[in-house]
Amino acid sequence: MISHSPDQAIAQAASLLKQARHAVVLTGAGISTPSEIPDFRSAGSGLWTKNDPMRVASLTTFHRRPQDFFDWLQPLARQAYYARPNPAHLGLARLEQAGLVKAVITQNIDDLHHKASSQNIIEVHGSMRTFECLRCQVSYPLEDFVTTFIERAEPPRCAHCNSFLKPAITLYEEMLPAEAWNNAQWHCEHCDLILVIGSSLETVPAAHLPVFALENNAHLLINTFSPTPLDLEAELVFRQDVVEFISQLVQQVL
Structure with missing residues (x-):
């Protein structure tokens, strides 16, 4: 992880996203808290x-x-x-529509990515x-x-x-839906950039998805308020409000 000023870090994230051929996003509960959906921890x-x-x-x-x-x-x-999608959900949908994001993998069960009109949504839970x-x-x-x-x-x-x-x-004691998991794993194994938004990366097996991306030498970018087990492996780590972060990223790349 390299230290940058906030403006430099956003600019670097935008540059990496624009250069990526196969970027994917992994979202956790933190992306939905601005929509008044509580997170878990x-x-x-x-x-x-x-x-x-x-x-x-x-x-x-x-x-x-x-x-x-x-x-x-x-x-x-x-x-x-x-609940209604907040600007972070809507911003990710815009990035997908622009061809900059190939898949939105989510741990959330709240349907807000669908409401935001994202298309290739993989709901692993x-x-x-x-x-x-x-x-x-x-x-x-x-x-x-x-x-x-x-x-x-x-x-x-x-x-x-x-x-x-x-x-x-997916309840505790249940396996993840096989089709969704296999699809998510495929995207992570083939991506060259993965952006983690609002996930503490503590819930397995979803927390392993960025590891699959790292094994493919993908860039890992993380934005979440809490530390994650992969912070030291990430190229950029942000502790910004999710709406502010996605809005700045969209502004830089579109």
Whole structure:
């Protein structure tokens, strides 16, 4: 990691992005906090500072204590449903539209990259756009449950067997969706630049994705408030507000 002044660092990041042939972005919860979606580890506000994830967000909890699971999920689902993409999401969509970003890989389940009109989005932890019946193998759009679940907090059930429906997100004790993971890994193994935005790189296996890029000699750029295990491997590390950072980057390259 080389030390630069803030202006020099942004200019260097913009130059690297413009020169890249295959740039990808990995986003974490930090990109969505300006849209009032809480992250997981910030002191006082992070979801996992208030709840033990194994007690509320595991497959075991969904099966054995579904009310506890949905009591945790419903406020988050409501926030995500009504949230709007912030300028950081919109800026990444502009970079993709300009051909400067080939894929947006996200750990987030809030659907904000879709709302921002990004196209090649790889959701390695799934999304809450759909709910699934594990017994009938039937999927339902979240829109079917806006009144009952989002507004009245009634857990969604299958119309065929009345089982509780599981959101199409990766819970603790579950594997990541294979197609999304393989796609993300391919992009990271073939990219020449990876930009990490708002991720502490603590959640595995998603935290390994920048390592695949580094093994391909890709440039690694990181913007997140908290230190990450890969800071020393990164060419540039920023501790800027995510909206400010992406806005400055877009201004320099477009």
